[in-house]
Amino acid sequence: PVLIDAYSGLGDAKGVGKALDTLKELNSGTSVMARAGQVYRDRGWREDAASKLMDAAALAEGSAEKAACLYRVGELAWERGEPKEALRYYDAALRSDPDHHPSLAGKGRALAALGRTSEALRSYQSALVRQPAPEYALALGELYESLRLTPAARAQYDVLRARVKQEGVNGVNDERILGLFEADHGDADEAVDRLRAEFKRHGSPEAADALGWALHRAGEDEEALKYATRATDKGPRIAAFSYHRGEIERDLERYGAARRHIGEALLLNPYFSPLLAPKAREALDSLGDPPEGGPAEMYAANPPEPPTPPPTTSRPAPKPTAPRSGTSTSKQS
CATH class of the missing domain: 1.25.40.10 (Tetratricopeptide repeat domain)
Incomplete structure (x- = not known):
C-alpha cells in the first residue's frame, strides 16, 4: 500500500499497477479491495471502483474501516454530480464512525450543494474540530466567501496558513493546498x-x-x-x-x-x-x-466564391387572341 501511495504521488500509473498486482497476490482482504477501488477511481473506472468499494464496505469488520470505504463511495457519487447520493453514503459512514472527519467535510460539501447552508457550515466546523486540516479550512472559507461572509472567510484562510505552517514543522506536506489557496x-x-x-x-x-x-x-x-x-x-x-x-x-x-x-x-x-x-x-x-457549419478547421481559409448564376429575363405573358368570326367559344351540344 505504501508503494501504491508513493507511485500515485509521482504520477507513475505503471508503478501503481504493478504494486497493486503484487498486493493482490499477497492478500485479498477488505483493505486490498478498498485500495483497488481507489486505484480504479484514479484511472477513471468509476463503476469498477464503486463495485470494489461497496464490497469492501460490506465485508469490513471494524467501524473505522467500514466508514472509510463508505466515504470513498460517497466521494465517487459526489464526483458524478450526485450530492443526494453522496450525502447518503457520508451519513452511513458517520453512523459507523461518528468521528470520521473526512465524511463530515464531505457531508458539508454535499449539503452546501443542496442549498442547506446552515447545516453545511456546522458539518464543516465539526470536521475542523476533529481534524483542523488545511483543505477543510479552505473549503469552509470558500463557502463563507460564496455567501459573502468575508470576515468569516478570512478567519478560515488564517487557520489554513497557520495549520500549513504547523504541519510543515512536523514534516507534513500541504504545498498543493497552500498553492491553490494562493493562486485564488x-x-x-x-x-x-x-x-x-x-x-x-x-x-x-x-x-x-x-x-x-x-x-x-x-x-x-x-x-x-x-x-x-x-x-x-x-x-x-x-x-x-x-x-x-x-x-x-x-x-x-x-x-x-x-x-x-x-x-x-x-x-x-x-x-x-x-x-x-x-x-x-x-x-x-x-x-x-458554436458557430453554424461545423469546426472552422474543416474549411479553407479563403474558400472560392460560388459562381454567380446568369440573370434571368422574364418573358412577357402572351396576349389573348380574339376568336375568329363565325366560331363560338361555347361547346356545341
Missing part, C-alpha cells in the same frame, strides 16, 4: 514558485492541475495549458480539472476547446465549487453556442 486568494506568483517545486517532487495529475491553474492566474497561459492538459489526460475525471483547462483555453482564445471543457466540468459535477461553479456557468454563457 493570495499571491499567484508565490503559488507558481511553490507548485513548481511541488510538481518536481510529486508529478501527480493533482499537482499538474494545481501548477497549471497557478500559472494561469499568474498570466502564463501557454505554459499553464501544458500542465492542465496533463492533468485532464492522465488524471481522474474531476470537474475542477476540466474547468481549469477550459478557462486557460478561453484566455488563449481557443473557444471551441474552452466551450467543450467548461461544459464537461458542469456536466461532471454542476456543484464542484461554491465559487468556481457559478463562474463556469457565466463563462459558458459568454462563449455562447
Whole structure:
C-alpha cells in the first residue's frame, strides 16, 4: 500500500499497477479491495471502483474501516454530480464512525450543494474540530466567501496558513493546498514558485492541475495549458480539472476547446465549487453556442466564391387572341 501511495504521488500509473498486482497476490482482504477501488477511481473506472468499494464496505469488520470505504463511495457519487447520493453514503459512514472527519467535510460539501447552508457550515466546523486540516479550512472559507461572509472567510484562510505552517514543522506536506489557496486568494506568483517545486517532487495529475491553474492566474497561459492538459489526460475525471483547462483555453482564445471543457466540468459535477461553479456557468454563457457549419478547421481559409448564376429575363405573358368570326367559344351540344 505504501508503494501504491508513493507511485500515485509521482504520477507513475505503471508503478501503481504493478504494486497493486503484487498486493493482490499477497492478500485479498477488505483493505486490498478498498485500495483497488481507489486505484480504479484514479484511472477513471468509476463503476469498477464503486463495485470494489461497496464490497469492501460490506465485508469490513471494524467501524473505522467500514466508514472509510463508505466515504470513498460517497466521494465517487459526489464526483458524478450526485450530492443526494453522496450525502447518503457520508451519513452511513458517520453512523459507523461518528468521528470520521473526512465524511463530515464531505457531508458539508454535499449539503452546501443542496442549498442547506446552515447545516453545511456546522458539518464543516465539526470536521475542523476533529481534524483542523488545511483543505477543510479552505473549503469552509470558500463557502463563507460564496455567501459573502468575508470576515468569516478570512478567519478560515488564517487557520489554513497557520495549520500549513504547523504541519510543515512536523514534516507534513500541504504545498498543493497552500498553492491553490494562493493562486485564488493570495499571491499567484508565490503559488507558481511553490507548485513548481511541488510538481518536481510529486508529478501527480493533482499537482499538474494545481501548477497549471497557478500559472494561469499568474498570466502564463501557454505554459499553464501544458500542465492542465496533463492533468485532464492522465488524471481522474474531476470537474475542477476540466474547468481549469477550459478557462486557460478561453484566455488563449481557443473557444471551441474552452466551450467543450467548461461544459464537461458542469456536466461532471454542476456543484464542484461554491465559487468556481457559478463562474463556469457565466463563462459558458459568454462563449455562447458554436458557430453554424461545423469546426472552422474543416474549411479553407479563403474558400472560392460560388459562381454567380446568369440573370434571368422574364418573358412577357402572351396576349389573348380574339376568336375568329363565325366560331363560338361555347361547346356545341
